[in-house]
Amino acid sequence: MAKVIECIPNVSExxxxxxxxxxxxxxxxxxxxxxxxxxxxxxxNRSVFTFAGDAAAVSAAVLAIYERxxxxxxLRTHKGEHPRLGAVDxxxxxxxxxxxxxxxxxxxxxxxxxxxxxxxVPVYLYEDAAPDPARRNLEDIRRGEFEGLAAKxxxxxxxxxxxxxxxxxxxxxxxxxxxxxxxxxNINLNTNRLDVAKKIAAAIRHSxxxxxxxxxxxxxxxxxxxxxxSMNLTNFExxxxxxxxxxxxxxxxxxxxTILESEIVGLIPAAALTAAAEYYLxxxxxxxxxxxxxxxxxAKDNAD
Amino acid sequence: MAKVIECIPNVSExxxxxxxxxxxxxxxxxxxxxxxxxxxxxxxNRSVFTFAGDAAAVSAAVLAIYERxxxxxxLRTHKGEHPRLGAVDxxxxxxxxxxxxxxxxxxxxxxxxxxxxxxxVPVYLYEDAAPDPARRNLEDIRRGEFEGLAAKxxxxxxxxxxxxxxxxxxxxxxxxxxxxxxxxxNINLNTNRLDVAKKIAAAIRHSxxxxxxxxxxxxxxxxxxxxxxSMNLTNFExxxxxxxxxxxxxxxxxxxxTILESEIVGLIPAAALTAAAEYYLxxxxxxxxxxxxxxxxxAKDNAD
Numbered sequence: 001m002a003k004v005i006e007c008i009p010n011v012s013e014x015x016x017x018x019x020x021x022x023x024x025x026x027x028x029x030x031x032x033x034x035x036x037x038x039x040x041x042x043x044x045n046r047s048v049f050t051f052a053g054d055a056a057a058v059s060a061a062v063l064a065i066y067e068r069x070x071x072x073x074x075l076r077t078h079k080g081e082h083p084r085l086g087a088v089d090x091x092x093x094x095x096x097x098x099x100x101x102x103x104x105x106x107x108x109x110x111x112x113x114x115x116x117x118x119x120x121v122p123v124y125l126y127e128d129a130a131p132d133p134a135r136r137n138l139e140d141i142r143r144g145e146f147e148g149l150a151a152k153x154x155x156x157x158x159x160x161x162x163x164x165x166x167x168x169x170x171x172x173x174x175x176x177x178x179x180x181x182x183x184x185x186n187i188n189l190n191t192n193r194l195d196v197a198k199k200i201a202a203a204i205r206h207s208x209x210x211x212x213x214x215x216x217x218x219x220x221x222x223x224x225x226x227x228x229x230s231m232n233l234t235n236f237e238x239x240x241x242x243x244x245x246x247x248x249x250x251x252x253x254x255x256x257x258t259i260l261e262s263e264i265v266g267l268i269p270a271a272a273l274t275a276a277a278e279y280y281l282x283x284x285x286x287x288x289x290x291x292x293x294x295x296x297x298x299a300k301d302n303a304d
Numbered sequence: 305m306a307k308v309i310e311c312i313p314n315v316s317e318x319x320x321x322x323x324x325x326x327x328x329x330x331x332x333x334x335x336x337x338x339x340x341x342x343x344x345x346x347x348x349n350r351s352v353f354t355f356a357g358d359a360a361a362v363s364a365a366v367l368a369i370y371e372r373x374x375x376x377x378x379l380r381t382h383k384g385e386h387p388r389l390g391a392v393d394x395x396x397x398x399x400x401x402x403x404x405x406x407x408x409x410x411x412x413x414x415x416x417x418x419x420x421x422x423x424x425v426p427v428y429l430y431e432d433a434a435p436d437p438a439r440r441n442l443e444d445i446r447r448g449e450f451e452g453l454a455a456k457x458x459x460x461x462x463x464x465x466x467x468x469x470x471x472x473x474x475x476x477x478x479x480x481x482x483x484x485x486x487x488x489x490n491i492n493l494n495t496n497r498l499d500v501a502k503k504i505a506a507a508i509r510h511s512x513x514x515x516x517x518x519x520x521x522x523x524x525x526x527x528x529x530x531x532x533x534s535m536n537l538t539n540f541e542x543x544x545x546x547x548x549x550x551x552x553x554x555x556x557x558x559x560x561x562t563i564l565e566s567e568i569v570g571l572i573p574a575a576a577l578t579a580a581a582e583y584y585l586x587x588x589x590x591x592x593x594x595x596x597x598x599x600x601x602x603a604k605d606n607a608d
Contacts, residue, residue, distance in 0.1 A: 004601060036600050052601055096597065181597070245585050261588035267597045270574055276581035281549050284565035293400060293485070293571045294598070296340050297308060297356055 002298070004097040005104060006036075006181065007058040010090040011047050011069055012078050014040040019072045020047050026064040032057035036267070045080025046089070050267070052096065055107045062091055062111050066119050074170040075146040083142050085149055086121065086172035090138065093129075093178045096269070104178035105129045112176045116163030119171070122153065123162040126177035131161065138175060146172045180213075183233040183272060184265035185241060187248050191257045194220045197227035200251045204231070204244060211247075213239035226260060236272040242279045306602070308401040309408060310340075310485065311362040313369055314394040315351050316382055318344040323376045324351050330368040336361035340571070349384025350393070354571070356400065359411045366395055366415050370423050378474040379450040387446050389453055390425065390476035394442065397433075397482045400573065408482035409433045416480045420467030423475070426457065427466040430481035435465065442479060450476045487537040487576060488569035489545060491552050495561045498524045501531035504555045508535070508548060515551075517543035530564060540576040546583045 013019050020040050027035045033053040040047040051061055066088055073087035091111065093104040108129040116123050130136040134157070144152045149167045152158050159165055160173060167173055189197060197218030202208045205216040213235035219228045229248055233241060249259055271288065278286055289295050317323050324344050331339045337357040344351040355365055370392055377391035395415070397408040412433040420427050434440040438461070448456045453471045456462050463469060464477060471477055493501060501522030506512045509520040517539035523532045533552055537545060553563055575592065582590055593599050 006597070034601065096601070241585065242581075259586055261586050263588055264590055264595055267595055267600065270578065270596050270598045273578040273581035273596070274574065276585055277546075277577035280584040281545065281580055282563055282565050284567055286568055291568055291571055292574050292577070293310070294574045296571065297338065297400070 002097060003054045003099050003103075004052050005055055005058050005099055005107065006050065006052045006094040006096050007062060008048060008050050008092055008094070009062060009065055009088060010084075011049065011065065011073070012045065012075065012080065012084045012087050012089050013069070013073050014045040014047050014080065015042045016072075019068070022072070023047070023065055023068045024049065026068050027051050027061045030057055030061045030064055033061045041082070043080070044082035045078060046082045046084065055099075055103065058093065059107060059111050059114070062088075063114060063118065066115060066121070070119055070121075070168075070171050075172045076170060078146070083139075083145050084172075085142050085146055086168070086174045087170065088115075088121075088174050089142075090126075091174060091176040092127065093176075094181050095178075096181070101128055101178060101180070108176050108178045112162045112174075115174060115176065116160075119168070120164055121168045121171050122160035122164050122166070122173045124173060124175045125161045126175050127179040129177040141175050149173060180235045180237070181267075181269050181272075183236055183241065183268050185231045185233055185244070185262065186265065187229045187231070187245065187262045188221065188224075188260040189227050189229070189252055189257050190260045191227060191255075192220070192225050193255070193257070194218060194227050196252070196255045196257055197229050199255070200229050200248055201231075203251050204229075204247055211239040211244060214244060233272075236269070236275070240275050240279070241272050242276040245276075306401060307358045307403050307407075308356050309359060309362050309403055309411065310354065310356045310398040310400050311366060312352060312354050312396055312398070313366060313392060314388075315353065315369065315373055315377070316349065316379065316384065316388045316391050316393050317373070317377050318349040318351050318384065319346045320376075323372070326376070327351070327369055327372045328353065330372050331355050331365045334361055334365040334368055337365045345386070347384070348386035349382060350386045350388065359403075359407065362397065363411060363415050363418070366392075367418060367422065370419060370425070374423055374425075374472075374475050379476045380474060382450070387443075387449050388476075389446050389450055390472070390478045391474065392419075392425075392478050393446075394430075395478060395480040396431065398485050399482075400485070405432055405482060405484070412480050412482045416466045416478075419478060419480065420464075423472070424468055425472045425475050426464035426468050426470070426477040428477060428479045429465045430479050431483040433481035445479050453477060484539045484541070485571075485573050485576075487540055487545065487572050489535045489537055489548070489566065490569065491533045491535070491549065491566045492525065492528075492564040493531050493533070493556055493561050494564045495531060495559075496524070496529050497559070497561070498522060498531050500556070500559045500561055501533050503559070504533050504552055505535075507555050508533075508551055515543040515548060518548060537576075540573070540579070544579050544583070545576055546580040549580075 037050040112123040201216035201218040204210040215232040339355045341354040416427040505520035505522040508514040519536040
């Protein structure tokens with residue numbers, strides 16, 4: 001099986017098309033890298049690039065992004081609604097195929113070290129790459145943003161994992177790490193009662209007593225006259241999508257509400273969907289690697 | 305996306321290990337072909353080889369099988385429980401990835417023509433490759449078996465599609481065609497009442513009024529004290545697995561019986577499982593090609 005790592009850098013530029021295109025072109029130019037998607041939000045003033053390849057290829061692509069972003073982006077004049085610490089703000093590595101989380105953690109540390117030494121940018125490691133459990137969470141690392149960064153870095157417990165002990169003057173700091181694939185998943189309800197969506201979100205999200213790997217909030221979709229439970233599923237192996245769906249369905253029922261539909265925003269790993277099929281079809285003794293035709297076709301050794 | 309065709313030749317030899325291994329070795333030796341599986345049944349005296357590759361590769365592998373099988377297998381002395389017409393009895397081509405059914409039909413006709421001219425074996429085309437709807441069905445073509453073949457070929461409507469108008473003396477005839485992937489799917493019931501399994505099988509199978517692409521029978525699993533509805537799903541796009549499962553569940557309920565578990569026997573295309581996930585999770589507006597990560601990684605053009 002080919003080794004495939006996904007990488008999704010978030011860069012603090014969502015308005016200047018020439019800068020964004022120059023970064024996309026730099027990624028495309030790296031042999032062995034496939035740029036799967038990139039999207040920019042001008043109110044956030046932020047762009048997200050999604051690409052995949054083996055460790056050497058994605059690592060080269062990340063360094064190519066820094067080469068373009070550092071001279072082009074100055075956080076001292078950057079404005080946008082989305083919180084950010086640096087020009088290249090966040091760089092997660094995600095194991096997709098034939099790769100362990102441990103390999104992605106090792107890669108994150110290597111890239112963090114390269115970024116610190118080549119660009120003099122301080123780097124915090126996050127999620128599975130964080131050496132300190134208190135610094136796993138991206139929101140905690142980013143609190144205070146670029147404007148509060150110099151003071152934060154000087155305070156106890158906030159020395160970076162790599163690089164200088166003060167911010168890069170224009171590029172701030174970066175957060176680099178390894179995590180499971182994230183699934184952006186919404187469930188729309190047959191009601192316009194926002195309180196129902198908010199109560200269900202509170203019931204299922206980790207922060208208020210729900211599932212360990214669910215972040216959730218309730219929103220109104222005003223133009224459609226309905227409400228939505230909007231979620232990030234941060235580990236679909238440990239908190240599977242079908243368990244979240246069934247729990248939302250049960251919680252909705254106590255309010256006399258049904259599920260209108262759900263939606264996957266962006267990409268989802270095939271394994272998250274096949275696990276749902278196994279659950280609902282009550283399939284016993286199933287071996288996805290051996291029995292899903294496409295997996296067999298791609299297995300490296302011919303297990304004949 | 306790579307072009308992948310699956311081919312599953314059924315050969316009338318399930319006992320002599322040297323003959324079976326010589327055929328497997330011939331398949332493995334074809335560049336671009338991956339032998340996914342082969343299994344032999346000695347009471348059937350029959351072996352099934354499953355391999356995949358592009359059109360040129362699988363076509364070369366089929367001809368290699370004939371080269372080994374024709375001198376080694378003599379239908380005049382062959383005995384076995386499974387019905388058969390020829391030494392290489394049935395050769396289906398199945399579209400898996402980046403290939404249409406029309407391309408598999410064209411391939412089946414080309415291979416049929418090659419087999420007829422190189423080995424002087426008459427060939428019937430079946431399923432989607434059959435020019436005559438009355439000859440789509442394998443069971444109809446094979447009725448009478450090798451022993452009745454000379455008489456059948458001489459009777460009206462049974463001239464072969466390619467090759468001589470009489471059987472090959474030792475190798476009989478072959479049935480070559482194109483079909484959708486077949487899913488072997490069983491549902492085990494929480495009861496030992498065989499009549500319930502038989503009634504459910506009758507309710508869902510095409511031949512007695514059920515779904516168009518379901519073949520089904522009820523069996524007793526004596527050692528476990530339960531019964532089973534055993535199925536072949538011959539077109540999972542038109543008769544999806546979740547609809548069959550839900551119908552079996554409802555039919556079981558009227559007998560006061562529940563589903564214990566279901567099982568996939570052998571291989572299943574990923575799309576059959578992801579369609580079930582879409583159904584049960586009520587996912588709206590989903591585009592598997594664009595949104596399933598593995599499909600995006602394998603898309604030929606970078607739709608960025």
